[in-house]
Amino acid sequence: xPPIKATHQLTxxxxxxxxxxxxxxxxxxxxxxxxxxxxxxRTTVSDIVAxxxxxxxxxxxxxxxxxGGKPSILLSLVADSRYLIGVNLAQNKxxxxxVNLRGEIKQSVELPVQGEDxxxxxxxxxxxxxxxxxxxxxxxxxxxxxxxxLINTREGIIVSAVNLDWKDLPLALLLQERYRLPVxxxxxxxxxxxxxxxxxxxxxxxxxxxxxxxxxIGAGILINGRLFQGDGGGAGEIGHVLxxxxxxxxxxxxxxxxxxxASSRAVLQDLQNVSNSPEISTLDEVEAKxxxxxxxxxxxxxxxxxxxxxxxxxxxxxxxxxxxxxTGDMTRFGPSWLNAVGQSMxxxxxxxxxxxxxxxxxKLDYRACILGSSAHLLLDGYSLLFxxxxx
Amino acid sequence: xPPIKATHQLTxxxxxxxxxxxxxxxxxxxxxxxxxxxxxxRTTVSDIVAxxxxxxxxxxxxxxxxxGGKPSILLSLVADSRYLIGVNLAQNKxxxxxVNLRGEIKQSVELPVQGEDxxxxxxxxxxxxxxxxxxxxxxxxxxxxxxxxLINTREGIIVSAVNLDWKDLPLALLLQERYRLPVxxxxxxxxxxxxxxxxxxxxxxxxxxxxxxxxxIGAGILINGRLFQGDGGGAGEIGHVLxxxxxxxxxxxxxxxxxxxASSRAVLQDLQNVSNSPEISTLDEVEAKxxxxxxxxxxxxxxxxxxxxxxxxxxxxxxxxxxxxxTGDMTRFGPSWLNAVGQSMxxxxxxxxxxxxxxxxxKLDYRACILGSSAHLLLDGYSLLFxxxxx
Numbered sequence: 001x002p003p004i005k006a007t008h009q010l011t012x013x014x015x016x017x018x019x020x021x022x023x024x025x026x027x028x029x030x031x032x033x034x035x036x037x038x039x040x041x042r043t044t045v046s047d048i049v050a051x052x053x054x055x056x057x058x059x060x061x062x063x064x065x066x067x068g069g070k071p072s073i074l075l076s077l078v079a080d081s082r083y084l085i086g087v088n089l090a091q092n093k094x095x096x097x098x099v100n101l102r103g104e105i106k107q108s109v110e111l112p113v114q115g116e117d118x119x120x121x122x123x124x125x126x127x128x129x130x131x132x133x134x135x136x137x138x139x140x141x142x143x144x145x146x147x148x149x150l151i152n153t154r155e156g157i158i159v160s161a162v163n164l165d166w167k168d169l170p171l172a173l174l175l176q177e178r179y180r181l182p183v184x185x186x187x188x189x190x191x192x193x194x195x196x197x198x199x200x201x202x203x204x205x206x207x208x209x210x211x212x213x214x215x216x217i218g219a220g221i222l223i224n225g226r227l228f229q230g231d232g233g234g235a236g237e238i239g240h241v242l243x244x245x246x247x248x249x250x251x252x253x254x255x256x257x258x259x260x261x262a263s264s265r266a267v268l269q270d271l272q273n274v275s276n277s278p279e280i281s282t283l284d285e286v287e288a289k290x291x292x293x294x295x296x297x298x299x300x301x302x303x304x305x306x307x308x309x310x311x312x313x314x315x316x317x318x319x320x321x322x323x324x325x326x327t328g329d330m331t332r333f334g335p336s337w338l339n340a341v342g343q344s345m346x347x348x349x350x351x352x353x354x355x356x357x358x359x360x361x362x363k364l365d366y367r368a369c370i371l372g373s374s375a376h377l378l379l380d381g382y383s384l385l386f387x388x389x390x391x
Numbered sequence: 392x393p394p395i396k397a398t399h400q401l402t403x404x405x406x407x408x409x410x411x412x413x414x415x416x417x418x419x420x421x422x423x424x425x426x427x428x429x430x431x432x433r434t435t436v437s438d439i440v441a442x443x444x445x446x447x448x449x450x451x452x453x454x455x456x457x458x459g460g461k462p463s464i465l466l467s468l469v470a471d472s473r474y475l476i477g478v479n480l481a482q483n484k485x486x487x488x489x490v491n492l493r494g495e496i497k498q499s500v501e502l503p504v505q506g507e508d509x510x511x512x513x514x515x516x517x518x519x520x521x522x523x524x525x526x527x528x529x530x531x532x533x534x535x536x537x538x539x540x541l542i543n544t545r546e547g548i549i550v551s552a553v554n555l556d557w558k559d560l561p562l563a564l565l566l567q568e569r570y571r572l573p574v575x576x577x578x579x580x581x582x583x584x585x586x587x588x589x590x591x592x593x594x595x596x597x598x599x600x601x602x603x604x605x606x607x608i609g610a611g612i613l614i615n616g617r618l619f620q621g622d623g624g625g626a627g628e629i630g631h632v633l634x635x636x637x638x639x640x641x642x643x644x645x646x647x648x649x650x651x652x653a654s655s656r657a658v659l660q661d662l663q664n665v666s667n668s669p670e671i672s673t674l675d676e677v678e679a680k681x682x683x684x685x686x687x688x689x690x691x692x693x694x695x696x697x698x699x700x701x702x703x704x705x706x707x708x709x710x711x712x713x714x715x716x717x718t719g720d721m722t723r724f725g726p727s728w729l730n731a732v733g734q735s736m737x738x739x740x741x742x743x744x745x746x747x748x749x750x751x752x753x754k755l756d757y758r759a760c761i762l763g764s765s766a767h768l769l770l771d772g773y774s775l776l777f778x779x780x781x782x
Binding site: 150159160205207219221223228229230231232233234235236237238240241242252253254310311313314315317318319320321322347348349350351352353356 | 541598619626627643708709711712738
């Protein structure tokens with residue numbers, strides 16, 4: 001294609017994306033307001049909107065308030081005009097959900113994971129997806145998967161996911177071939193960060209850190225409204241940052257990683273060891289003891305919060321990001337744990353940097369990963385990749 | 392202005408910036424190559440280049456090799472068609488330099504700083520700039536200042552620079568009014584990072600961390616080719632990240648910051664204390680002892696390297712950036728110090744992330760800050776702000 005056409009085509013594409021993104025970011029919006037926000041002319045906006053209405057992506061939903069002049073017609077995304085599948089490959093269970101364009105979960109399929117790994121774990125993913133694609137939600141525009149481990153998102157490869165014994169697994173390709181749909185594969189903490197950013201009411205912040213505290217610990221870092229993955233896809237791997245020289249052995253083979261002292265796994269093991277109570281086998285039991293006022297459980301949970309706070313302090317002292325959202329299993333320990341995190345955070349970096357930082361609990365629990373995985377399909381750099389008209 | 396004109400104007404501006412940036416990034420380049428790189432049409436490129444030649448920003452410099460067809464005319468930036476002033480407000484001396492568009496330093500003025508602060512320090516800056524603007528280098532298109540401290544670059548305010556006793560100082564405004572030139576003010580480590588990025592041969596990396604080891608310690612983080620300053624301008628303040636619980640008192644009022652163990656100040660103080668040699672009063676003397684094989688000096692310097700490496704490991708374990716450049720006073724301790732940094736770095740985060748990371752010494756010494764401060768004027772988001780034609 002000669003350059004002039006490419007450029008023209010790119011501009012059209014870019015303008016359409018801009019309009020669609022603006023509608024996506026607002027419950028309802030008028031054409032005039034879109035023109036104001038996007039700086040496009042009203043004619044351009046009207047033309048693009050006409051196309052989007054034809055594609056059934058956008059509809060007119062009523063009249064806005066009028067200031068002078070006649071009231072303007074409000075537009076809205078047609079939430080159920082397309083569906084996405086989001087999958088969360090968590091430690092003990094895999095969950096897949098059908099999600100509409102507004103991030104509403106229409107249906108979920110869940111399978112327990114009891115040690116399945118390798119090919120067996122892949123079969124579990126197929127089982128979930130097979131069930132979901134059979135349902136009435138149509139058309140499906142893509143599949144997004146969030147999984148623990150180091151992921152090469154660009155190529156859709158699981159570089160390494162220790163729990164599942166996956167190494168250099170081209171999961172995106174496998175799923176694309178089986179389901180004939182675009183597939184995005186990403187780290188679960190990064191997916192969770194996108195989920196919280198897009199659907200957790202944090203969009204007023206263009207930079208955001210989301211720390212996901214599960215069996216392991218990972219973070220997702222949004223910079224200027226986009227996920228930052230680093231040069232190798234591993235940005236946010238704070239679970240393996242050293243916090244205790246000569247500390248406990250980590251599953252990564254090193255000693256004293258943050259995961260060994262601040263994850264849900266660490267807290268459970270710690271309580272088993274310290275209280276000599278091997279009968280405690282789940283985090284629910286730790287939680288019960290904690291809320292019963294058990295002093296050992298209390299000490300262990302707050303210590304975990306302390307180490308986490310120090311690590312977050314380093315991160316914020318380095319990136320100077322104003323908002324940190326905590327998600328995952330450990331958030332069940334509530335305000336006193338959050339308080340321990342905050343106190344240690346504020347001691348670990350310059351006051352003027354950490355004082356500005358708000359520490360919050362996530363709003364979406366396990367759904368954040370599902371919604372983030374699916375939203376990534378829509379919103380990679382806000383290009384709304386898979387909502388392109390065919391031509 | 393009605394939106395249609397604004398959009399058209401913005402597109403023209405954008406295309407001109409793109410062409411100028413492409414010429415800036417290449418020693419010489421043909422119009423056809425510019426069209427290929429920018430995806431603009433040859434006609435558009437030719438029109439823009441004609442304008443740039445009229446402005447004397449670009450000139451034709453000869454013929455390129457021909458592959459078939461006739462040889463193409465090569466273009467180049469006219470390095471000495473405009474000048475910028477870059478200023479480095481370092482601990483013991485202030486340096487201002489006249490820099491051309493290729494980052495060549497034409498002349499420098501240097502003044503020792505012997506405890507001057509507050510208004511007196513501002514007067515020193517005026518003295519340097521007064522001398523520079525009198526010289527034959529014309530036209531000057533702007534002044535860029537790099538200074539230690541927390542800086543609000545957008546508003547040109549020194550929020551806090553402890554050494555100079557500056558607090559909420561509107562330095563950009565003061566200099567703009569005095570010299571009638573655009574002024575950019577930024578943190579010295581961030582400026583150093585831009586300098587190394589633009590002129591230190593690292594442009595093939597779109598992400599880069601530069602750690603500047605002076606009296607204090609700071610870093611500059613480039614993400615997708617742009618300086619990341621965080622929500623409050625303080626991104627990169629790794630000097631005040633906690634590395635030793637209950638460690639030495641830092642000048643920030645907290646204990647155990649990285650600066651207290653890994654800066655040039657720390658090394659000097661440490662040697663004075665440990666060797667009971669108060670007569671050692673400069674880093675040059677520490678260096679002499681170090682290279683004489685003094686075991687205490689050796690131990691102290693390598694310990695400083697160890698702590699630095701651990702901090703860099705955390706940073707890289709979090710951001711997964713492939714290249715880290717070390718600059719500043721401490722780099723004088725050469726390969727064995729660098730080795731200590733590298734070893735500790737590789738223990739502080741996941742192997743697969745730190746193994747990919749190259750640790751290098753900066754190439755530009757104190758000039759990095761000067762060149763970065765001045766380049767920031769040209770290249771803020773590559774908009775070549777102050778090379779706009781008047782209209």
